[in-house]
Amino acid sequence: MKAGIIGATGYGGLELLRFLHNHKEVEEIGLFTSSEVGTQFSDKFPHLTDIYDQPLLKLEDDALAEYDVVFASTPSGVSSTIFPSLVERGPKLIDLSGDFRLKNLASYETWYKKTPAPQEVVERSVYGLTEWNERAIEKADLIANPGCYPTAVLLSILPLIKNRLIDPSFLVIDAKSGISGAGNKPSQATHFSEANESFSIYKINEHQHIPEIEQAISMFTDIETTITFNTHLVPMTRGILATSYAQVTDGVTQKQLVDCLSETYKNHPFVRVIQEASAVGTNRVKGSNYCDIYVKLDERTNRATIIGVIDNLVKGAAGQAIQNMNVQFGLPQQTGLQLVPYFI
Numbered sequence: 001m002k003a004g005i006i007g008a009t010g011y012g013g014l015e016l017l018r019f020l021h022n023h024k025e026v027e028e029i030g031l032f033t034s035s036e037v038g039t040q041f042s043d044k045f046p047h048l049t050d051i052y053d054q055p056l057l058k059l060e061d062d063a064l065a066e067y068d069v070v071f072a073s074t075p076s077g078v079s080s081t082i083f084p085s086l087v088e089r090g091p092k093l094i095d096l097s098g099d100f101r102l103k104n105l106a107s108y109e110t111w112y113k114k115t116p117a118p119q120e121v122v123e124r125s126v127y128g129l130t131e132w133n134e135r136a137i138e139k140a141d142l143i144a145n146p147g148c149y150p151t152a153v154l155l156s157i158l159p160l161i162k163n164r165l166i167d168p169s170f171l172v173i174d175a176k177s178g179i180s181g182a183g184n185k186p187s188q189a190t191h192f193s194e195a196n197e198s199f200s201i202y203k204i205n206e207h208q209h210i211p212e213i214e215q216a217i218s219m220f221t222d223i224e225t226t227i228t229f230n231t232h233l234v235p236m237t238r239g240i241l242a243t244s245y246a247q248v249t250d251g252v253t254q255k256q257l258v259d260c261l262s263e264t265y266k267n268h269p270f271v272r273v274i275q276e277a278s279a280v281g282t283n284r285v286k287g288s289n290y291c292d293i294y295v296k297l298d299e300r301t302n303r304a305t306i307i308g309v310i311d312n313l314v315k316g317a318a319g320q321a322i323q324n325m326n327v328q329f330g331l332p333q334q335t336g337l338q339l340v341p342y343f344i
């Protein structure tokens with residue numbers, strides 16, 4: 001299989017390369033750039049010396065059309081201009097940005113402040129939350145890979161909403177991310193001396209993942225709701241820990257909450273239901289495609305604390321994208337993704 005990566009020089013692109021390199025069905029990887037055509041990849045990234053000495057390729061439809069699968073790991077507003085002309089030309093397309101996730105184009109414009117992709121292309125895209133949309137992903141030629149925060153949040157709360165164990169009308173979600181979530185372009189907020197030894201909140205009540213989470217709750221549970229969702233920057237490189245708080249349906253027990261999660265994911269290799277709070281943490285999933293989830297009922301308030309933990313660059317981006325590629329090509333989901341977490 002031949003795989004092309006648009007945005008190969010970015011953090012998501014580098015992570016795609018790391019996993020595709022170990023994928024037994026992928027024999028060729030094309031690395032595309034918009035800004036550094038001809039630069040030898042290993043000159044830019046010396047850790048890849050003797051491994052990827054090939055030159056970066058120019059972004060052209062005819063060149064991209066030669067691949068079996070093309071990933072776009074580019075800022076929002078880019079794949080919406082590249083994928084529409086490729087969608088009929090053969091390669092399976094997987095977008096890691098938000099350009100094809102929101103079915104309502106006005107909503108995309110409001111939250112991303114960019115021009116949306118053409119309606120007909122957005123309509124044929126399939127939301128790639130693998131554990132919840134496998135049948136549609138199998139047939140999809142264009143995947144909208146979920147956002148990093150939505151992946152951690154949705155995998156942990158969807159089973160409890162769908163089974164009516166929690167009240168979806170008042171969901172409060174508090175999420176924290178490592179700095180690689182912001183990509184490889186430095187900004188004031190990600191400057192070492194300002195991010196290190198600090199913990200800050202950003203995009204208060206304005207995060208672009210709010211409509212994505214609300215849309216997915218509706219898509220997978222048929223329940224319309226609005227959420228309160230906020231995001232924080234943590235001085236670490238990788239990882240997301242998302243904590244959701246919800247009122248539990250009267251009479252529901254801790255055992256029912258845990259059983260619901262365990263039953264939902266019993267055949268899904270990358271979601272682990274964690275039993276001990278002390279085992280919940282970003283270093284337990286770092287570098288791997290796992291999403292760890294944990295739930296604890298507070299019997300005093302009858303509220304549940306529900307936690308989802310991922311590596312933003314893996315299950316939140318490149319890993320889930322390759323998991324979706326595996327489903328599209330009829331391969332076992334774990335192919336190329338069986339790396340254990342770094343832990344330290």
Ligand SMILES: NC(=O)C1=CN([C@@H]2O[C@H](COP(=O)(O)OP(=O)(O)OC[C@H]3O[C@@H](n4cnc5c(N)ncnc54)[C@H](OP(=O)(O)O)[C@@H]3O)[C@@H](O)[C@H]2O)C=CC1
Nearest residue numbers: 007009010011012033034035073074097148181183184312
């Ligand atoms: N970082 C994360 O944890 C996650 C990121 N995402 C999303 O995935 C996408 C990629 O993220 P990330 O890798 O962090 O971003 P980066 O900023 O690290 O990299 C993006 C890459 O896109 C390329 N690019 C920039 N502008 C253009 C353009 N106009 N045309 C073509 N290519 C362009 C650049 O490469 P070059 O200059 O070589 O073309 C750049 O290296 C984003 O949409 C992000 O929101 C999703 C989930 C998690």
Ligand SMILES: CC(=O)N[C@@H](CCC(=O)OP(=O)(O)O)C(=O)O
Nearest residue numbers: 076097098147148177178181182
């Ligand atoms: C830490 C950090 O800045 N994270 C980014 C995640 C961006 C992302 O993955 O969002 P889209 O794919 O929807 O563009 C953010 O919160 O915007």
